[in-house]
Amino acid sequence: MQIRISNCLWKNLLVVSAFTGIFCSGVLAQSSNDQPTVKDFQDRIAKYIASRKQENVAHDSSASPAKVTDQQKQAAQKIRHSRVGAKQGDIFTPRIAAYFKKQLEATLKGPNGAKVRTSLQHAEPLPNVPLSVNQKYPPNLPLQSTPPTLLLNLPRLPSELQYRLVGQTLVLYDTGADLIVDLLPDAIPGDVNKK
Amino acid sequence: MTRARLILITAIWAICVSGAQTQSAPLPLHANARQQAAGDQSSSRSAGGLDVRLPLLQNSVRFAVIGDSGTGDRDQYEVARQMEAYRQAVKFDFVIMLGDNIYGSHSARDFAKKFEEPYKPLLDAGVKFYASLGNHDDPNDERLYKPFNMGGQRYYAFRKGPVAFFALDSNYMDPQQLDWLNQNLKDSKGTWKICFFHHPLYNDGRHHGPDVDLRTQLLPLFQQYDVNAVFSGHEHVYQRMKPEKGIYYFVLGNSGKLMTHDFRKSADREKGFDTDRTFMIVEIAGDKLHFQVISRTGETVDSGELPKAVPTPTSGERR
Numbered sequence: 001m002q003i004r005i006s007n008c009l010w011k012n013l014l015v016v017s018a019f020t021g022i023f024c025s026g027v028l029a030q031s032s033n034d035q036p037t038v039k040d041f042q043d044r045i046a047k048y049i050a051s052r053k054q055e056n057v058a059h060d061s062s063a064s065p066a067k068v069t070d071q072q073k074q075a076a077q078k079i080r081h082s083r084v085g086a087k088q089g090d091i092f093t094p095r096i097a098a099y100f101k102k103q104l105e106a107t108l109k110g111p112n113g114a115k116v117r118t119s120l121q122h123a124e125p126l127p128n129v130p131l132s133v134n135q136k137y138p139p140n141l142p143l144q145s146t147p148p149t150l151l152l153n154l155p156r157l158p159s160e161l162q163y164r165l166v167g168q169t170l171v172l173y174d175t176g177a178d179l180i181v182d183l184l185p186d187a188i189p190g191d192v193n194k195k
Numbered sequence: 196m197t198r199a200r201l202i203l204i205t206a207i208w209a210i211c212v213s214g215a216q217t218q219s220a221p222l223p224l225h226a227n228a229r230q231q232a233a234g235d236q237s238s239s240r241s242a243g244g245l246d247v248r249l250p251l252l253q254n255s256v257r258f259a260v261i262g263d264s265g266t267g268d269r270d271q272y273e274v275a276r277q278m279e280a281y282r283q284a285v286k287f288d289f290v291i292m293l294g295d296n297i298y299g300s301h302s303a304r305d306f307a308k309k310f311e312e313p314y315k316p317l318l319d320a321g322v323k324f325y326a327s328l329g330n331h332d333d334p335n336d337e338r339l340y341k342p343f344n345m346g347g348q349r350y351y352a353f354r355k356g357p358v359a360f361f362a363l364d365s366n367y368m369d370p371q372q373l374d375w376l377n378q379n380l381k382d383s384k385g386t387w388k389i390c391f392f393h394h395p396l397y398n399d400g401r402h403h404g405p406d407v408d409l410r411t412q413l414l415p416l417f418q419q420y421d422v423n424a425v426f427s428g429h430e431h432v433y434q435r436m437k438p439e440k441g442i443y444y445f446v447l448g449n450s451g452k453l454m455t456h457d458f459r460k461s462a463d464r465e466k467g468f469d470t471d472r473t474f475m476i477v478e479i480a481g482d483k484l485h486f487q488v489i490s491r492t493g494e495t496v497d498s499g500e501l502p503k504a505v506p507t508p509t510s511g512e513r514r
Contacts, residue, residue, distance in 0.1 A: 026411065063341040066303040072335050112411055119408035124330060140300050142330045145394060147408040148368035162367055178335050 026112030026149040028103070037099045038155050044091045048181060049158055052174070055079055059176050076136060076177040086134045091172060091182040100170065103153050104188055112149045119147040120165070120188070127167045136178050137164075137171075245284045248487045248498040255480035256356045257285055260391075261450035262293030262428025263329065267309040271451040273491045274472050275313035279320075281489065285476055288322055290314075291360065293428030293447060294329025294393030296343065301333045306340065318342065325353065327362040329393040329428060334364070352379050358479050359385025363392035365409055365427075373412060380420035387479055387503065390417065391426040395446045397439065399461040400430030400469075402454050417442055423503055424484060432457050432469035433488055435497060441504040443484070450474050468496040 030038070057075040062068050092100065108116055123145045129138055144165050154163060157172075161181065164171040170187035171180055249257070259278055264271055281287075297309050311318065318324075326343035327350075328334050338345045345351055349364040350372050361379065364372060380388065395403075396410040417425065418440055428448035436444040449472045457469045472491040477484060487498040 059339060059347065061339045061341050061347050064303070065301065065306040065336060065340055068336050068339045069301070069303070071339075112408060115407040115411055118404075119406050122403050122406060143332075143334075143366045145330060145366045145406070145409075146368075148373065148412040149408050151367075151369045152373075152412075156370055159371065162369070164367075175335060 026107065026110055026116075027152045028106050028110055034099055037095055040093070041091070041096045041099075041155055044093075044096075045155075045157065045161065048091070049160060051082055052079055052160065052177075055082055057176060072176070072178055076174075076179050079174065079177045079179055080134050083134050086181075088133045088183050090133070092170075092184045097184055100154065100184055101187060104150065104170070107150050107153045108188065110149075110153075116147045116149050119145070123147075123165070125165075125167055129166050131166060131169060131171060131180055131183055133180055133182055135180055137173060137180060245280060245493075246495050247281070247284050248495060249285060249476060249478040249485045250480065251285065251478070252480040254356070255478045256358045256387075257287040257476070257478045258355070259287050259290040260293065260426055260445070260447055260475040260477060261290060262393075262426075262446075263295040263431055263448040263452045264292065264450035265295060265297040265309040265331075266451035267298070267305070267313075268451065270453070270472050270491060271309070272313045274450050274474055275317070277489055277491065277493055278314070278474050279316040280493075281476055282317060282320065282322065285478075287476055289355065290317070290322060290324045291362070291391050291426065292324055292326040292343070293391055293426055294327050294365075295331040295428060295448070295452070296326050296329065296337060297333070298331045298451070301336045310342070325360065325362060327392050328364045328366055330366055334366070350375065352383075354385060356479075357386040359383045359388050361388070361390045363390060365392040365394040365406065368409060368412060373416070376413075377416055377420075380416060380422065383420070387424075387484070388420065388422045389424045389426070390422055393427060394429050395427035395434075395444070395448075396425065397436045397444045397463060398427075398430050398446055399434060399436075399459055399464045399467065400432055400446070400454065400457045401459050402457055403430050414440075424501075430454065430457065432467060433473045433475075433496065434458075434464055434468075435466040437463050437465050438501075438504060443501055443504070445475070445486075447473060447475055447488070466497045 055078040057078060059071065107113065124142055126141060126144055129141065146163060146165050151163065157163065160174060160176055162173045162175050164173045165188070168186050168188050168190055170184040172182040174181050297305055299305065323344055324342060326337060326345055328337060334349055337343055338349055339347055349367070350362060352359065352361045361376065363376065394406040394409055396405055396413060398405040422442055424443040424445070426445045426447065428446065430446055431448045431452040431454035432446065433449055434446040451472065453472055455469055458467050468488065473488050473496060475486055475488045477486045482503040484501045486501070488496050490496050
């Protein structure tokens, strides 16, 4: 017996499976209104990466921790000098900042919101850490892990950069140079970090 | 010499002698009556006076596991001495590190005090260490530090015989890493697949608890590609959880740090130990994983043989 499935049923099945996938992974659909903002953000990131590449930052493995640290210091110094005058909001412009806050809030209220909140509370939140753009990330502090569902709902970054949560602040962090590229204060509500 | 001065000198001498003894006293090791050659299949044997509970089969894959080790304190050194004693008996040739490999500052002196010196006998014997990153680690330094064998990456994979290992960075599980894991698990030809990373997906410890959002993203991949065992640290205790959907979960975050009396009541834990530091030795042979968890003082706190489970779906989800 041949089973026939109508076009309409196929379409409905596709919609249901797409919705189920979104629900399970916690990835939120993006509005087309946000696309220019996301594009603006990506362009700013691309510009940063291009200027970083010009500095020819070396990252070689070594059995000597001193050599690795020295390499990192030199990289940070080169990039810092090339960005003299960089200030908070250069990348997280008001419009981009509003988009990020909206995405973070929607994730926290979304299907995986409760799990994201629990993970944030278990991530050893760091309150009152002094952070400045174009400066080194404060040394010897534990890293606050960033819930993966949050990361799935933010624009992807090249491997040189990471989003890092420090208390309520979202930090755009250059991993190889150990440098804070930009900051977004009050990115997540204060009560989220409280157990 | 006055009497008071004589008493003072005697007291200082006594303190020095007791201090020296503390540093050099051999660790208590559990003796076992039988001593057998490698290749035998007994469940418990003595090798050099150690209580070895691995079968030591030919062509098996043997490794050790440490987590939250890098304190540089005396306890870490004592665990390391037990590891070296067991290495001589068991002949494991690599160690997986579950994160928090170097606590505090990350100067060259720290790397020496918190890694190179405690594990010197192992390093000298050619044992390789494969690190994953914890929340107290500096990813920039450590991924480029050659003795950690991370190849400059935050996450990476390697093979040992039929066993495929996947070292993940649970501090930052971004979409790129999830894509990488998906592809590498899919392509893996390993008959055993083992993932290790810092933050546990299941954890009965009161201090941190499980990372439920991480679990939401990783578990579907682990199940889809038949991962067999998962090792994590972070909570400063030892735990063997009940297998979940055919996957064995171990938490070992007490090879340097310790959080005593940290467990909450739970039916999900098969074995827990939170009163001293530990490390683990593992042997994989055929379709069995043999393991032994040894404390800082040489006591075997858990051991057993786990079959390679056929994944079976279970209903409900743990906390």
